Amino acid sequence: MKQIKYLLPEDRIPQQWYNIIPDLPGPLAPVIHPGTLQPVTADDLLPLFPPGLIEQEVSTERWITIPDEVRQILAQWRPAPLFRARRLEQLLQTPARIYYKYEGVSPAGSHKPNTAIPQAYYNKIAGTRRIASETGAGQWGSSIALACQMFGLECTVYMVSVSYRQKPYRKSMMQLWGAEVVPSPSSQTAAGRAILARDPDSNGSLGIAISEAVEDAASHEDTRYCLGSVLNHVCLHQTVIGLEAREQMALAGDFPDVVIGCHGGGSNFAGLAFPFLADKAAGKDLRIVAVEPLSCPTLTKGVYDFDYGDTAKMAPISKMYTLGHDFMPPGIHAGGLRYHGAAPLVSQLLDAGLIEARAVGQVECFQAAVDFARAEGIIPAPESSHAIRAAMDEALQAKEEGREKTILFNLSGHGHVDMAAYDAFFAGELENYAYSSAAVEQSLQQLPKVDC
Numbered sequence: 310m311k312q313i314k315y316l317l318p319e320d321r322i323p324q325q326w327y328n329i330i331p332d333l334p335g336p337l338a339p340v341i342h343p344g345t346l347q348p349v350t351a352d353d354l355l356p357l358f359p360p361g362l363i364e365q366e367v368s369t370e371r372w373i374t375i376p377d378e379v380r381q382i383l384a385q386w387r388p389a390p391l392f393r394a395r396r397l398e399q400l401l402q403t404p405a406r407i408y409y410k411y412e413g414v415s416p417a418g419s420h421k422p423n424t425a426i427p428q429a430y431y432n433k434i435a436g437t438r439r440i441a442s443e444t445g446a447g448q449w450g451s452s453i454a455l456a457c458q459m460f461g462l463e464c465t466v467y468m469v470s471v472s473y474r475q476k477p478y479r480k481s482m483m484q485l486w487g488a489e490v491v492p493s494p495s496s497q498t499a500a501g502r503a504i505l506a507r508d509p510d511s512n513g514s515l516g517i518a519i520s521e522a523v524e525d526a527a528s529h530e531d532t533r534y535c536l537g538s539v540l541n542h543v544c545l546h547q548t549v550i551g552l553e554a555r556e557q558m559a560l561a562g563d564f565p566d567v568v569i570g571c572h573g574g575g576s577n578f579a580g581l582a583f584p585f586l587a588d589k590a591a592g593k594d595l596r597i598v599a600v601e602p603l604s605c606p607t608l609t610k611g612v613y614d615f616d617y618g619d620t621a622k623m624a625p626i627s628k629m630y631t632l633g634h635d636f637m638p639p640g641i642h643a644g645g646l647r648y649h650g651a652a653p654l655v656s657q658l659l660d661a662g663l664i665e666a667r668a669v670g671q672v673e674c675f676q677a678a679v680d681f682a683r684a685e686g687i688i689p690a691p692e693s694s695h696a697i698r699a700a701m702d703e704a705l706q707a708k709e710e711g712r713e714k715t716i717l718f719n720l721s722g723h724g725h726v727d728m729a730a731y732d733a734f735f736a737g738e739l740e741n742y743a744y745s746s747a748a749v750e751q752s753l754q755q756l757p758k759v760d761c
C-alpha cells in the first residue's frame with residue numbers, strides 16, 4: 310500500500326507557537342487609535358482584550374509556550390492529518406506531488422478553533438465572564454461558542470442578519486454549544502439601533518456586527534471582545550498548522566516547492582505559511598502563495614496603507630493591504646473571504662516580496678472543489694476551494710513543463726454546512742464577479758490620514 314495520511318501522535322502537538330514578529334523584514338507598524346489617530350497603548354486595549362493576548366500582539370519572543378490547558382483541548386482534534394492527494398494527482402495526470410493539511414477535523418469544521426481555544430483561555434484566567442463577538446456565515450461564531458463552552462464562559466455572538474436567516478445551521482451549532490446568537494443589526498446596542506432607525510429591514514454586514522460586539526464588550530465590565538482573524542495573536546495561534554505540517558512533510562521524506570493557503574483575513578494562510586518562511590529565510594528555495602477571490606482582491610488590487618478595521622470606524626487602524634473600509638464586496642459564497650483588509654503581518658511580508666498573492670474566480674474554485682471531492686472524498690469549504698484551485702493550477706503547470714514539483718496547501722475546512730453553495734453551483738447560478746475599480750477608487754478616498 311502507498312501511504313496516504315501522515316499522522317503525528319498527540320505528544321507532537323506543538324509545545325510553542327512560532328511568532329514571526331522578530332523575523333519580519335522591518336519593524337511592525339504601529340496600531341492607531343481610531344479616535345485620537347495616535348498609536349494605541351495597552352491601556353486602550355484592556356477593555357477589549359485580556360493582558361495575555363495584548364502581550365502576544367506585540368511580543369518579540371520568537372517562541373511562545375502554549376499553556377497545558379490549551380494543548381489539552383487542542384488534543385481533541387490535533388495533530389491534524391496531512392494527506393498526500395494521490396487520487397487527485399492521478400486525476401490530473403501530473404508529475405507533481407500534492408499534499409494537504411486538513412483542518413476540517415476540528416469540532417467546528419475549520420481551523421478557527423485553533424485560536425478560539427487560546428483566546429477563551431486567556432480570557433478565563435483574566436477573570437472575563439462573558440465574550441462578545443461577531444460572525445458572518447458562522448464559522449467564527451461556532452468556533453468561539455465551542456471555546457467558551459469548554460472554558461465555562463458565556464458567549465454572545467452578533468450574527469449578520471441575512472446569514473442568520475439564510476444559513477440557520479451554524480446558528481444552531483452556536484446555540485448547541487451554549488451561545489446566545491443575536492441577529493445584527495440588533496436593538497441591544499446603540500450602533501445597532503442607529504442602523505435600524507434608518508433601515509428597519511437592514512440585512513446587516515460584518516462591519517456593523519463588529520461595531521455591535523465591540524460596543525457590547527466596551528460597555529460591560531465583565532465582557533471582552535474576540536476576533537477570529539487578522540490580528541497578530543490570531544496568526545500566532547494558527548502556526549500549530551505549519552509546525553505540524555513541517556514535521557509531517559519530513560515523515561513523507563519531502564519538502565514543498567510551493568506552499569498555498571486561501572486568504573480572507575489571513576489567519577489560515579499565516580498558520581501554514583509562517584513556519585515555512587523561516588526555512589525560506591534560511592535559504593530554502595520555496596514559493597509561498599496567498600489566494601483570494603477576484604471579487605474581493607485585497608492583496609492583488611488593494612493599497613498598502615493605514616485603514617480602519619471596520620466600517621463604523623470604531624476598530625483600531627492598522628497598516629495593511631486594503632480595499633477601503635467601506636468597500637462592499639459582492640455576495641460570493643466564500644463568505645469567509647470577504648474582508649476589506651488583510652492581516653498586517655501578511656501585508657508586510659507581501660510588501661517586502663517574501664510571499665506572492667493570486668486572485669481566482671468563484672466558478673473555477675467550485676469546479677476545483679468538485680473535482681477534489683470526487684477524487685479525494687472530502688467536501689471542501691468554499692473558502693478552501695481557492696487554495697485547491699491554485700494547487701491544481703500549479704500541478705497542471707508542472708505537467709505542462711514535464712517536471713516534478715512538491716505542492717502543499719491548507720484545506721482550511723469542510724463544506725458540510727455550505728451545501729447550499731454547491732447546490733447553487735450545480736444549478737448554474739454562480740457568476741464570477743470582477744471587482745469594480747471605481748468602487749475601490751471611491752473607498753480608497755476614505756482612508757484615515759495617519760502620519761507614521
Ligand SMILES: *Cc1c(COP(=O)(O)O)cnc(C)c1O
Nearest residue numbers: 538573574575576577645692722
Ligand atoms: C474563516 C475561514 C477562512 C478565512 O479566514 P482566514 O483568516 O483568512 O483564514 C478560510 N477557510 C475557512 C474554512 C474559514 O472558516
